[in-house]
Amino acid sequence: DPKIIQKPKYLVAVTGSEKILICEQYLGHNAMYWYRQSAKKPLEFMFSYSYQKLMDNQTASSRFQPQSSKKNHLDLQITALKPDDSATYFCASSQDVRAETLYFGSGTRLTVL
Amino acid sequence: GDQVEQSPSALSLHEGTGSALRCNFTTTMRAVQWFRKNSRGSLINLFYLASGTKENGRLKSAFDSKERYSTLHIRDAQLEDSGTYFCAADTGGYKVVFGSGTRLLVSP
Numbered sequence: 001d002p003k004i005i006q007k008p009k010y011l012v013a014v015t016g017s018e019k020i021l022i023c024e025q026y027l028g029h030n031a032m033y034w035y036r037q038s039a040k041k042p043l044e045f046m047f048s049y050s051y052q053k054l055m056d057n058q059t060a061s062s063r064f065q066p067q068s069s070k071k072n073h074l075d076l077q078i079t080a081l082k083p084d085d086s087a088t089y090f091c092a093s094s095q096d097v098r099a100e101t102l103y104f105g106s107g108t109r110l111t112v113l
Numbered sequence: 114g115d116q117v118e119q120s121p122s123a124l125s126l127h128e129g130t131g132s133a134l135r136c137n138f139t140t141t142m143r144a145v146q147w148f149r150k151n152s153r154g155s156l157i158n159l160f161y162l163a164s165g166t167k168e169n170g171r172l173k174s175a176f177d178s179k180e181r182y183s184t185l186h187i188r189d190a191q192l193e194d195s196g197t198y199f200c201a202a203d204t205g206g207y208k209v210v211f212g213s214g215t216r217l218l219v220s221p
Contacts, residue, residue, distance in 0.1 A: 035211075042117075043156075043199065043211040056207035090156070097207050102146060104156040 003027045004105035006091050011110045013081050020067075021076040021108045023091030031055075031097035032074040034066060037107075038087040049074055050097040081112045116140060117202050119212030126219050131171075131188035134215045136200035138181040144203040145176045145183040149196050150214075156199065159185070190219045 007022040025032060034046040048055040052068040063085075065077045078085060088107040094100035118137045126132055136145065147159040160167050162176040162183070171190075176183040183200055200212045 033208075042213040043201075045208040045210060048207040050207070058208065088154070092156075098203075101158055101161040102156075102201070102209060103158065104148075106153055106155040 002106065004091060004093060004103060006089075006105035006108050008108060009106065011108055013110065013112050015081060015083060015112060017081050018077065018079045019081065019110070021078070021089050021091075021110070023074050023076070023105060025072050025091070025093040025103075025105075027093055027095075027103060028072075029093035029095050029103070030071065031094045031100065032068070032072075033092040033094075033102070034074065034076050035090040035092060035104075036087045037090065043090065046076075047074075048097055055097055078110075083112045086110055086112045116142075116204065116210045117200060117212040119200055119215060121215055122213065123216045124218070126187070126190045126194075126217065128191060128219060128221055129189055131186065131190060133187070134185040134198055134200070134217075136183045136202070136212050138183075138202055140204070141178055141181060142202040143178070143205045145174075146201045146203075146209065147174055147183075147185050148199045148201065150199070151196065159198075187217070190217075192219050192221070195219045 004025045031050045035043045037043045046059045063079045067075045088109045090107045091105040092102045144163040148156040160174040166175040173186045198215045201209045
């Protein structure tokens with residue numbers, strides 16, 4: 001059984017709309033992350049959270065907003081979607097935020113038309 | 114700027130042979146992890162190293178923070194080893210930075 005659940009697996013959206021990517025982890029971890037992988041680019045760090053607090057944000061745009069309603073949830077809200085936002089978004093977690101093994105979900109592939 | 118340089122970008126091996134993947138870092142990193150992307154697209158953690166070497170079956174990894182590199186050695190390659198391998202380095206902050214990946218193809 002997957003321990004990090006990302007929903008949906010595939011998502012198609014129109015330009016200008018808003019979507020929420022869901023991530024839940026059942027590993028009992030205290031830290032969660034979002035990464036993005038665009039076509040032919042390395043995995044790109046977006047956010048890190050520890051105990052539901054933002055620790056690092058490398059996303060230039062405020063259109064990307066993580067939301068953590070529980071310690072094991074870290075959703076990603078994306079507003080005013082653009083075609084350049086098309087990518088696979090990966091959620092990850094680790095026991096704690098520093099120097100720990102990362103575990104990844106299977107990703108949400110977002111396509112913005 | 115780019116902090117992790119991974120090479121080669123692609124690698125072809127015959128079954129039973131071996132080779133090494135390498136990541137060079139532009140700054141001193143606290144730790145390195147190696148991942149393989151499986152057929153579902155999930156990233157599977159292979160190794161976590163803060164120093165030294167680790168071995169697991171036909172895979173062996175080394176990390177030298179002072180010399181700013183890490184390697185992943187594959188020996189006796191099997192068909193199921195095919196896939197994309199990534200290194201990822203802990204910068205010492207609250208993020209891990211990934212290399213661009215090595216696409217490995219093992220053929221009979």
